[in-house]
């Protein structure tokens with residue numbers, strides 16, 4: 412499968428239209444615009460609530476067969492709870508799904524891409540264990556309503572990101588803001604991790620028991636996995652790299668994919684030790700009961716991998732500058748980014764050689780090639796300056812797709828490649844300062860006209876030819892839809 416991805420808050424706009432409820436991103440951007448680099452918001456964004464037919468046309472123009480998008484929980488359940496369903500929200504997603512199917516495009520639907528109903532945040536959000544019930548109710552409504560046509564459901568997009576910011580969402584609106592959240596994060600992000608995993612497990616088991624037989628689809632989860640490579644062959648650096656991934660994405664893959672279940676062992680021991688040193692009577696990382704471990708083990712039909720970049724990890728060098736898994740509770744390793752690795756416009760992600768291949772190969776070896784993998788996001792940030800001439804993005808996608816071919820040769824059970832993003836959009840706290848789109852949008856233009864960038868033509872050429880031609884240049888910048896799409 413070849414596709415492109417988006418997320419509701421980043422593209423839909425229509426933040427309060429037709430009965431939609433407030434989300435945490437609506438609240439955050441409206442009450443604390445300071446936190447967003449250009450002080451903007453997703454109130455209108457790419458206006459996809461109104462322009463979804465053009466979005467589908469863009470997918471067709473690039474000859475893609477898959478579109479990954481997310482459902483806004485508060486658009487269909489304004490309070491987050493199942494007793495109040497918004498018919499206009501349901502109609503919007505029905506229309507989008509039907510438009511995709513009309514052109515044989517596979518919808519891949521993310522249930523949660525960061526826009527929690529504010530009313531649930533007011534009850535504690537992901538720090539409240541009841542989130543697992545609220546999410547289960549929401550998931551059941553999504554499966555019931557759209558599962559006759561949608562066969563690929565993703566419960567959560569990027570749990571580490573959700574949990575590292577969930578405390579910001581609660582503290583930001585109440586008092587001193589971010590400084591305070593850094594103090595709370597040692598605790599709240601681990602509570603979030605456990606609650607989110609149980610919520611995922613609930614949704615997966617509901618799909619399995621109540622819908623799979625009738626609908627014949629799949630339910631997985633998506634995690635952001637950047638490459639943590641050991642800086643050298645020394646056993647200390649190898650161990651440091653192991654700790655880095657355990658504290659970052661291993662916290663979420665291990666309970667679902669490992670044979671033992673539960674949080675990664677060495678990381679859990681480390682947090683327990685640190686917690687004791689800090690005077691806590693129990694580890695800040697909550698434990699799973701044996702029943703919970705069994706419930707979560709194997710609770711995914713596929714793994715979605717969002718991959719952007721990589722770093723080298725050292726046991727000795729640069730130790731002051733690492734943030735793994737977060738600034739507040741690091742795992743005491745050093746992070747190195749070699750100068751020769753090209754940096755994207757976000758100044759953090761780099762074109763790290765073979766990082767996607769390394770990640771895929773590591774997943775295959777670590778979990779014994781367990782379940783199909785989809786690359787659910789990968790992409791390169793530019794600024795508005797480069798407009799349609801995005802040669803660096805072209806270079807990046809070609810490199811990622813070379814890695815895909817190598818991974819397939821190595822026997823990785825890889826089923827799809829989905830680019831981030833179909834179009835420029837609201838890039839969270841970076842506002843509109845970063846562009847990830849294959850299609851350009853001028854956010855000053857009320858029509859939000861979509862225009863293909865060079866990368867859109869190159870991606871289409873690769874998809875149509877099933878071949879990466881590193882010399883290909885589009886002859887013109889006019890896009891047409893090929894027959895059959």
Ligand SMILES: C[C@H]1O[C@@H](Oc2ccc([N+](=O)[O-])cc2)[C@H](O)[C@@H](O)[C@H]1O
Nearest residue numbers: 418568569572635637719720838847
């Ligand atoms: C550009 C997209 O980024 C995705 O999120 C992340 C988060 C963290 C990293 N990282 O390298 O540490 C990369 C991507 C997100 O899912 C999507 O919505 C986009 O904003």
